Amino acid sequence: MDRREIAALLAYIGRLDPRTIRTDQGEARDQLAQWAELLGDVPIATRHGWDALVAARQHIRTSVYQILPADIVRPWESYRRDRLARHSDPTPSVDPDDQAAWTAELVGTRRAVAVGTAQPAQARAITTGRDEINPRLQARLREIGSCIPPAARAALAPYRPARAAREAAVAQGLPDALSVRCEWEGCLAQPGEPCRRRRIGPDGGARDTTPCATHPSRLDLAAAQQAGQAGQVQQPAVA
Incomplete structure (x- = not known):
């Protein structure tokens, strides 16, 4: 939040709890500076569920104590932890050999989820339906004919003779x-x-x-x- 947003938040809180109102100009200036120092990295609201006004109203409704900046920071940190706990890192779109770009995209995605500008990426369930196969993977399978390279298949043959005999029979045209x-x-x-x-x-x-x-x-x-x-x-x- 910038100073203008914090001033609007303090004005909103003052309407709900007059105890927070500072009538002296110097005290009001000090209060604004204090809240700006403590809430500078907390957004006023996000597109995905966070609203500092709601957090302030909830505290005033449920607590007899005068609201402090920490009463806004704590719900914000809980919001961040909850979103990151529900987030499963999607595979970055950059070249995996470019370690710096790979790490930067992972960190950027996590930061966007934590601050509420992006939704958490849920881990996909394991399915057996062929319709769920990625089109790029399907094209690759059609190109090579199998998900196991021929060299690896030949190396595995001594360890699974029944499977190797079955594959040899199919290769010869047998049922x-x-x-x-x-x-x-x-x-x-x-x-x-x-x-x-x-x-x-x-x-x-x-x-x-x-x-x-x-x-x-x-x-x-x-x-x-x-x-x-x-x-x-x-x-x-x-x-």
Whole structure:
């Protein structure tokens, strides 16, 4: 607040609590200087919820003590802390290799949130919907074909042989059994999940399930689906 805004705030407070009014010109000047010194970094109001007049009115309504500059500063600091606690730093738009620019944008965003000129950026929830993928990421995935680089995929192959065998079969044009739901009774694995079998306890009841080899019926379903998709692709050309 500048001196003009603080003078307006003191005039407003004087209408609500006459005890703060200074009739002597020297006392009024000293009061204005004191409040300007203590409230110089506190805005009179922001676009997002802060208003010094509201803070002053609330104190006068709820306290029997004469208002002091600290009674405006405390709500302002609480307002700042609350906004920063709800803020999740968005990724800066500058080059991440430019450390100075990266830090400056983070600090500038936090300062704007703290002083009430920008709204806190909420952290986005983790979703599984493909519609939520960033368009730039989708373009990148279409360009490289996978989110795992080929070199990294080859290095991981010895540690996940089942996945590597599946990828090799798909590369050879064979059906991908895990692309369909398993209809084997007692399995019913969803697409992308391996087949499972029940473990029977001594009492004859099912205890749990464990991964097992892909059921033949699931391979047949995947082959039928692949054949149907191939027929749909070739049908317009034949016509």
